[in-house]
Amino acid sequence: MPNIEAAGIVLREVKYGENSRILTVLAKDIGKISVLAGRSRSNRSGMLVATQLFSYSNFTLFKGRENSLLKLNEAEVVSAFGDIRLSLDKIAYASYFCDIANHICADGAEENELLRLLLNIMFKLSKTAKAEEYLKLEAVFLLRAAACAGLAPSCGGCAACGSETNIKTFSLSDGVFRCADCSDKSGVCMEINDVLYKAVCFIESAEDRHMFSFSMGVKALEYLVSVAEEYMRVQLERDFKTLDYLRNVRTL
Structure with missing residues (x-):
């Protein structure tokens, strides 16, 4: 299945396992989606900021098995609204x-x-x-x-x-x-x-x-x-x- 490109804002994040999170994202043209962001809680993943709460980012997603969560392949932050966090x-x-x-x-x-x-x-x-x-x-x-x-x-x-x-x-x-x-x-x-x-x-x-x-x-x-x-x-x-x-x- 081809990758899905989506621009959206992270509405909610829930810890999943040791280093992953399940994100709720409101995405342009798609709506609300749930995304499994593997290893996204690690700074080494390079996706920590792009996948944190409030961030508006460009996401590259893919889907594995039928009825499974969308999985995060890549993420690039557009705006993290950093001033809000201060x-x-x-x-x-x-x-x-x-x-x-x-x-x-x-x-x-x-x-x-x-x-x-x-x-x-x-x-x-x-x-x-x-x-x-x-x-x-x-x-x-x-x-x-x-x-x-x-x-x-x-x-x-x-x-x-x-x-x-x-x-x-x-x-x-x-x-x-x-x-x-x-x-x-x-x-x-x-x-x-x-x-x-x-x-x-x-x-x-x-x-x-x-x-x-x-x-x-x-x-x-x-x-x-x-x-x-x-x-x-x-x-x-x-x-x-x-x-x-x-x-x-x-x-x-």
Whole structure:
């Protein structure tokens, strides 16, 4: 079987044997794949950096027996996002982003939009050192990733009457908004206002080059992030240990 050439980012790594790892890679045109990286934990292999968590690399893969894992033949790093590894905050954010990406895409399904989003976010994360910018990156990533997964909130105004003003609640289970007159606090919902509603809708619909072009106060941004975090938790029906870690790091 011919080699498979793939460019992708390492979302997850698990030790396998003494010197090997099993990687979860989000690859261009291929989607999420599992790769056995033999002897990749050894510096002598020459592939340590290219196969570590967060690295975006060009991989040469091959497959042996039917139903076996793809095996790594060669790897060349494109970007290791080294600046991320110098900051505990950045590591925490990057780990959470990769964890989300890992859980919203199916094996072998093309996910180029999600890959492009994640690489954009990782690049910006590596270059910033401001806490409020970390929050903005998280809000954008979570809401755009939700859209990639077909889970985008419904930004058509109030789900009951269609009003675009006086938005009061956001249903985490249904992904819809309701105004003060139609507000229904049954089920899983969070309070929201017009500013936050418009921010969600802007992030969801903006072109890639404009998706960070919004501003709000730190407190409002913190609340927007909490809404996005809870929305993903409810929609994906799982808790994320990487989010628990991120929240702990924020308190340091």
